[in-house]
Amino acid sequence: MGKVYYISKNVGLGLLVLGVTALATIIALSAVYHKEKAKNLGSPAGGSSNDTSTSTSTAVPSTTTSASKELWDHFRLPGSIVPVTYNVTLWPRLTPDADGLYIFTGHSVVVFHCVKETDLVIIHSNKLNLTGPGAALRGLGxxxxxxxxxxxFVENTEYLVLQLSRGLAVGxxxxxxxxxxxxxxDDLQGFYRSEYEEDGVKKIVAASQxxxxxxxxxxxxxxxxxxxAVFNITIIHDPSTVALSNGKDIDVADTVIDGIPVKVTKFEPTQKMSTYLLAFIVSDFVSIESRQNHLLIxxxxxxxxxxxGQGEYALNVTGPILQFYERYYNASYPLSKSDQVALPDFNAGAMENWGLVTYRETALLYDxxxxxxxxxxxxxxxxxxELAHMWFGNLVTLRWWNDLWLxxxxxxxxxxxGTDYAEPTWNIRDYIVQYDLHKVFLVDALASSHPLSCPEEEVSDPAQINEMxxxxxxxxxxxxxRMLSEFLTEPVFARGLSSYLNTYAFGNTIYTxxxxxxxxxxxNTPGIHIPCSVHDIxxxxxxxxxxxVVTIDTRTGRxxxxxxxxxxxxxxxxxxxxxxxxFVPIKWMKAGVEQQQYWLLQETDVNSQMRVSGxxxxxxxxxxxxxxxxxxDLxxxxxxxxxxxxxxxALSxxxxxxxxxxxxxxxRAKIVNTTLALRTTKYLHKERDYIPWxxxxxxxRYxxxxxxxxxxxxxxxAYLKQRIQPLYEHYRTLTANWTKVLTLHTDVYNHITVIDVACVVGVRDCKEFVKTVYREWMDNPVKNPIQPDLRSTIYCNAIALGGMEEWDFAWRMFQNTTVASEASLLRGAMTCTKLPWLLNKYLGYTLDPNKIRKQDATATIQRIASNIVGLPLVWNFVRDKWSFIYEQYGKGSFxxxxxxxxxxxxxxxxxxxxELKxxxxxxxxxxxxxxxxxLEQAIEKITxxxxxxxxxxDQVWKWLKEELS
Incomplete structure (x- = not known):
């Protein structure tokens, strides 16, 4: 089991006293707010506080130089004190103050153990002002x-430092x-503000990341x-809103603070957990729910x-996925509820906050x-x-960010x-090869790549952490x-995983x-043989x-x-x-017959079974x-x-x-001739499956x-047109000239691809098809005749083939849609126009969060750069606006x-x-x-x-000419 801290009876009484005084403190905070709101938010606060609540003015030391060896100049906490519990009360204001700022006030009591001698309390604090009495320390027991x-405050390392009159007592x-x-x-970090409009009314959400x-x-x-630590969260909020946090609400009370009617929501204590998994939301959102045994979803x-009804699909799959993981991990879901929230503004795709998972709307809502x-x-x-993290990552957490990979x-x-269990007809397991393995090969084949697990000293400041x-x-x-699970077998892998999770529940580990x-x-499993230990492999x-790269010479078996x-x-x-x-596990076949797995343990080896003839x-x-x-061999x-x-x-x-x-x-690695690779595509006119295509x-595309x-x-x-034409005709027939909706997933994926490529390479009537169906929609905006599965490719190609009228129509539809996934498709499609002035206008929109949300800005810029017309425009734009772009997105955006x-x-x-250099x-x-x-990888790739x-x-051009002739 992980290390557990026991709270004595006296400590418990101390916490009770702190809890009783919380409401009085809340009332005081309201008065403090009116005094403090004119201050510059985020600037260092002067003054000092001690355990008798007296304070004297004191100069604020400047941040010391990087050469300093003071404890507060290191990005890692010194480890002298360790938290046990937090009592945190927050009051977000969802209307701006006189200065136009949205603020929140709060107070926190953290109970901690002293484990090493120190006369400092160093605690993280970033862009917070201390108010009222500031900080007070008291002993328990x-x-x-x-x-x-x-x-x-130390700005560089984001610390609040308290200098004590004497050392804390160890223990x-x-x-x-x-x-x-x-x-x-509205920076999408910490406790932040999200805005949206519904029925002409501007709504504000207080959310967290x-x-x-x-x-x-x-x-x-x-x-x-x-x-x-264990977190006890209380949220003060407008009576018309609902507050959510990691645990269930256990007390909701209406009251008045400083003449303001408010609701105070108190939540059950969390399990022992890391700060990065904490979450709270205040909004006027509504929910749908179900129950799985005694679990509220x-x-x-x-x-x-x-x-x-856009939340129905997510609700339907959440229960089965949780059931699957409970069996897979052989461990019950460790919380009393599972909330999942779709946020209008959210930087990541989703975040696995324990018991309160947050998502972009496009990642949770389905119409x-x-x-x-x-x-x-x-x-x-x-x-x-995200639900996989409820156990792996949340219940058992890696000690430091250098092991984020695990x-x-x-x-x-x-x-x-989990997806395969929820939707078994999709055959989703195979897709890991294209979505993960082949994709990451391109990065991991660079000399500037990095190991999965880096030394801790390589990952210390926030920018380095985000790079992970x-x-x-x-x-x-x-x-x-996946490779490890394959050579151990899935049952052995799952048993080892279950043992790991149950042993270290509520604790921290390292990958070993x-x-x-x-x-x-x-x-403990008879019949499982590996050539050396799991560690060594x-x-x-x-x-x-x-x-x-493993090279097999079938003439010699080398x-x-x-x-x-x-x-x-x-x-x-x-x-x-x-x-x-x-140590390379090689599964292989000879003439279509599976052979016994072979382990390559040396730089060179010989396996006579791999010799072939005829x-x-x-x-x-x-x-x-x-x-x-x-x-x-050739x-x-x-x-x-x-x-x-x-x-x-004959091949899978x-x-x-x-x-x-x-x-x-x-x-690309100069190992084989370029014509050999091109020849692998010659058979594609007969290929009907999505993954090879x-x-x-x-x-x-490269x-x-x-x-x-x-x-x-x-x-x-012209060569691509030759390859794609038969596939285009196949799907046009299969869909009765694009009118029939396909149900088999691989067919759905493939016929999206075929229309996209066919229009680009000039297949007969493809362009007319996309222009016609898009025009039908323009003529009757209320009824979109385009199949949902084909919208992404038809929108893009129609806008590329059209002009200002097609683009402006997409912009109006983007502004008016209430479905996030539809807005996402339209936002991407507008990057396809071939008119430079429209692309430049669109680039300007990415700097205005009223037009393009901050969460979508960098993705939109990238999409414009993927357009050959937009590339030089984006390059000039990024160079000209770099300081602004970096300030907005460079410090915390994944x-x-x-x-x-x-x-x-x-x-x-x-x-x-x-130019890049x-x-x-x-x-x-x-x-x-x-x-x-x-940036370093880009320089390497361009080289x-x-x-x-x-x-x-020259070789490629010559080969293409020969094939076309």
Whole structure:
């Protein structure tokens, strides 16, 4: 079990006294507010407080230099004191004050143990003003607290520091009381403000987003994941609103404070938990609910959305997903209720706050008359991801952010299992290959990648922490854990996981604790054999970056592995204790017959069974269960290409996708010739499954990006038209000329893709079809004739083919829709116009939250950059507005790093590389925040693009001409 702190009888009595005085303090806070509201929010507060509540004015020390060795100059807490409980009362004002600011006031009592000698209390606090008596410290039990001599804020490390008159007693328990005021800003961080309009009335929501380092913006706290405590939350709010928090409300009372009628909602104590999982919301939202055994499940959102049934689907799948996880983890859901809330403004896609999960509206609300099957799949996957965290991450929490990968990678893996249970006809498990594994390969094949688990000292300040929320942590983490589950078998993996969760419930761990429990499960399961310990195998996948390319020579049976790099000339500066070799589990087949799994433990080995002759062929990494790429001798490649052209269904769907993806990326790494990769696409005129097509188009999209501004593009477009035309005709027939709605998911996905590509490459009548059906909608806006599943591609193509009239119509529909997913489709479609002046106008809209919400701004900029016409406009815009963009999004947005990679995706010339380097130099003083690593990766990718173009342009053009002739 995790470490438990026991509260003595005297401590309990002390807490009771603090609770009784809470209401008096609330009343006092109202008076304090009127005195304090004129102050500049977030500036350091002067004065000092001690345990007798007297104070004297004192100068506020300036933030010391980076060379200082003072405890408050380190981003990590010193660990001298450890919290036990918090009593937090917050009062958000949902109307602006005389200065136009939305503020909140509050007070907090944190009870903590002293575990090391110290005469300082260092606690996180960011953009909060101390008010009234400020801070007071008292001892609990028979302990007398030292006086607070002075206090100050440290802006860089976001601390409130209290200098004490003497040291705290080791082993003693104290209570720190603070009163404070902050701004309920619209920055989507901490305790923030969300706005929306309903029936012409502006509505304000007070919401929270604490991950990763924003709880300190709501109240002073020990804001590190290992600093778990029990939270007692009370919210004061307008009587017309409802308050939510992690626990159930246990007391709701109407009262009057300073002449203002208010409602006071008190919530049950939370389980012992981390600050980043705390949540509270004040709104006029409504809910629908169900009960699963004794568990209350509720879906909350805007009145119009919930009353129109948009929460029904989420409610229907939540119960089954929770039941699945209870069985999978062999552990009951640890809370009394499960609230899920759709917020109009939310920075992340969703957040796993324990018992109060928050979502973007597009990630929770589903309208069956308007929303596509893609939206339904996304909603189910995100719900499954967040509910997986209720145990893995919330019940058992990683000690520090350097191991974030295990938390997010695990949820990203088991979301496929939860979704598959809720919707078994979707066959969703296979999609991890394209959505996670193939996607993250492109990042992990860079010399600037990073290991899953970094040393703690590499992840200390908030920007470094936010950088960890990347595709390595999520997608590589998911792929590596899937590989681990595959070679251990799913039952063994689940037993080890259950043991881990039940052992460390309500505590913190490091990733190796999971390896220990998985090893115990292996040891206790007859018939499970692995070549060495789980630790030895997995350390090579987690403690060094990258992955291998496994090369099999079927003439000799020789197998080799090598660190795979997209640019083989790049220099890997990060040293690996394992010399970039891995223990590789290879599942394989010979001529269609599954063989016994083979472990590659050395850089080179020989397996005589992999020798073949005649027409026999070898395929390694069957079902793409391993995190590696595969190369073969040329003869085996020829046999696989022949198989694709003559009997492609002899290979599984995901192995067909794997062959394409491996071949194209082996070209980029200069391992095989570019024509070999192109030849993997020749059979596509016979392919009807979505996953291989998606793999081919994703890889050909790189060719499009590289050649779109060159003379090669016309022939590439013509070749794509040849490949896609039969698929287009197949789906036109299957849908009776696009009138019949398809039900099989792979067909739905594929016919969306086929229309999109066919219109771009000029397939006969595709353009006329999208223009006609879009015009029908324009002529009768009340009734949209476009199938929900086809809207994304038809909107985009119709706007691209049209002019101002089509764009303006989309803008009006965007402003008027009450369905978030429809608004999202329209927002994206408007980036497709080919009119530069419209794109420039749209870029300006991204700076105005009244037009484009802050949560959508960077994504909209990226979408405009994906338009070949918009690319130079965005590049100029980003360089010109960088200081503003960075200030708005660079310090806390998980999606911010995507802005740099999105803008530079097409860069492939020396001139563009030098421009990016100049941009880096010109804005070094402003900084790049959570996009710092993305900037370095962009430079590396562009360097590789330049080399690839020099090596492959002529070969590709020659091959295309030959195929077209």
């Amino acid at each position: 028979h302990v007398t607290a030292p006086a607070i001599q002075k206090h100050w 003693a328990t104290y209570a720190l009381h603070t009163e404070f005021q902050g701004e309920l800003a 604490m991950q990763a380092t924003f709880a300190r913006k709501a109240f002073p706290c020990f804001d590190e994941p290992a600093m778990k 509720r879906i909350w959102g805007r009145k119009k959305a919930i009353n129109n 069956p008359l308007v929303s596509s099957i893609w939206i339904k799949k996304r909603i189910t996957s995100i719900i499954a991801h 938390n997010e990678g695990f949820a990203s893996y088991v979301e496929y299992l 929320f990347d595709s390595i942590s999520y997608s590589k983490g998911a792929a590596v854990l 604790d999971l390896w220990d429990h998985l090893q115990q499960a292996v040891d 997995m350390n090579r996948w987690t403690l060094q970056m990258g992955f291998p 197998i080799t592995q090598k660190h795979f790099l997209l640019d083989p000339d790049s220099v890997v500066e990060r040293v690996s204790q394992f010399n970039y070799t891995w 027409q026999d062929w070898v395929l390694a990494n069957t079902n793409v269960s391993g995190y590696f790429r595969v190369n073969y 003869e085996n490649w020829e046999r696989l290409l022949s198989l694709l052209n003559t009997n492609h269904q 769907v995901i192995n067909r996708a794997q062959i394409i993806d491996d071949a194209f990326n082996l070209v 998606e793999s081919a188009l994703r890889n050909l 060719y499009i990006f590289m050649f779109e501004r060159t003379e090669v593009f016309g022939d590439l477009q 999606s911010f790093s995507g802005l740099i990679s999105g803008v530079t995706r097409r860069f492939s010339t020396e001139f563009e590389l030098q 100049r941009f880096k130099e010109d804005h070094s003083e402003v900084g790049f925040g959570s996009a710092t690593v993305a 590789a693009n330049i080399k690839w173009m020099a090596d492959n342009k």
